[in-house]
Amino acid sequence: MKRIVKVFRKILILLLLIITVLGIVTFFYMRREEFGALPEGKRLELIKASSHYKDGRFRNIVERPTLTKGYSMPGVLYETLFTKFPHRSPVDSLPSIKTNLKALNIHDNAYVWFGHSSFFLQLDGVKILVDPVFSGKASPIPGSVTAYKGSDIYTVADLPEIDYLLLSHDHYDHLDYETIKELQKKTKHVVCGLGNGAHFERWGYTPDQIIEKDWYESVNVKPGFTIFTESTHHDSGRGFRSGQALWLSFLIQTPSMQVYYSGDGGRDDRFKSIGSKYGKIDWAIMECGQYNKAWQSVHELPEEVALGTKELGAQNLLPVHNSKFTLANHPWKEPLEKITALSKNQSYRLATPMIGELVHLDKTDQKFNEWWKNVQ
Structure with a gap:
């Protein structure tokens, strides 16, 4: 004994x-520097003054559990670790096009997608970069979440000077340390949610470059051109503490059109209110991928994306948050397959460009192939 x-x-x-x-x-x-920084000092005081900050963290408009009823964290972890899900990542290299972004006609309204939720917009001559991730990874753990073959063809060197860099939230698949560091010298302004400026300052950005906003605020770019910061139902965090920086969606209003970017977030009433508030939305760039019924609260399923697009009153839909990283258990091409089926005979037009393909936002007759069909 x-x-x-x-x-x-x-x-x-x-x-x-x-x-x-x-x-x-x-x-x-x-x-390590890549984990960013927590807000402190005057930045923290501004955060505490927000009506969306309570009991030490930012809150969603309607509080609800991250996990859907009937699911548990141990169960979800077990399923992820020990269940084999087929076709989560492509075997083939993804097809792509290398558009010369520096040679775009300054008068063209254009969109170029880089895979996942990274994309470039040129609107009324203003160059906008959104959630850029060019390092080939979406996790601080080496080798854990890497970009698909063929999806990572752009680098910071390929980008023109950026007038506004928009950040929806600080998760690693949207806020990439290596990319952001490289962009500092060619970015005029960053628009992000309250608290996110701490990351950018730690990574070398000056206070003059950083514009931090709460929900329902705006940035005046020039006459007739405004970037509005809207809500979404999500979370934030790059370490053990979540909810220390605010998550956003954006409505970009120009003299010729309105473009909405959803950021990440589960379903709520925001699409109805945004559609009612701003009127006709020409293009909706919507999160569509890396979902699971277990965490439906914070990531929409494809049928919710289709419904949200209709509630916005959007004329055109560009689905993002897919085709670069595996962050969920569904087959990699399922988001595109489902949103294509769901978008038939709808009030909006679905546009599915491949990575790097130039989308002419003023054209309503541009055709797009179902490029994923023959990719294994």
């Missing part, structure tokens, strides 16, 4: 040592 007790004590001591070493390694690893 004494021998068993001694063995048990040794095992317990060894486990404690392992836990301690892992804790120390994690502590120092998470002090």
Whole structure:
């Protein structure tokens, strides 16, 4: 019996040592610059003044659990780790087009998608970059979430000077440390939610470059051109503390059109209210991918994307948040297959450009192929 007790004590001591070493390694690893920074000082005081900040973190308009009723975190983790899901990533290289962004006609209203939720807009001569991720990864853990073959053809060097960089939220698949560091010298302004400026300042951006906004505010670009910051139902965080920086969607209003970007977020009444508030929306760029019924609260299913697009009153739909990273268990091409089927005979037109393909936003007759069909 004494021998068993001694063995048990040794095992317990060894486990404690392992836990301690892992804790120390994690502590120092998470002090790396790529994890960003938490807001403090005047920035934190501004955050505390927001009506959307309560009990030490930002809150969604309607609070609800992240996990859908009937699901549990241990169950979801077990399923992810031990269940094999087919076709989560493509075997083939994705087809793409390398558009010369620096040679675009300044008078053209244009959109170019870089895969997932990264895209470039040129509207009324203003160059806008959204949620750029060009490092080939979407996780701080090396080798864990990497870009599909063929999806990562652009670099920061391929971009023109950027007037406004829009950030929807600070998760790694939207806020990429390496990309943001490289962009500092060619970006005039960053528009982001309250608290996110702490990341940018740590990474070398000046206070003059950073514009932090709450929901339902605006940035006046020039006469007739305004960027409005709207709500979404999501979360934020790059470490152990979540909800320290605000998540956004954007409505871009120009003299010739209105473009809406949903950011990430589960379904709520925002699409109806945004459609009513702004009137005709020419293009809706909507999150459509990396979903699961277990976390439907914070990522919409394709049928909810189709419904939200109709509620916005959008004329055209561009689905994003797919075709670059595997962050969910569904087949990689399922979001595009489902939204294509759901968009038939709808009030809006679906546009499905391949990565890098130039979309002429003033044209309503531009054709797009179902490029994913023959990709394995």
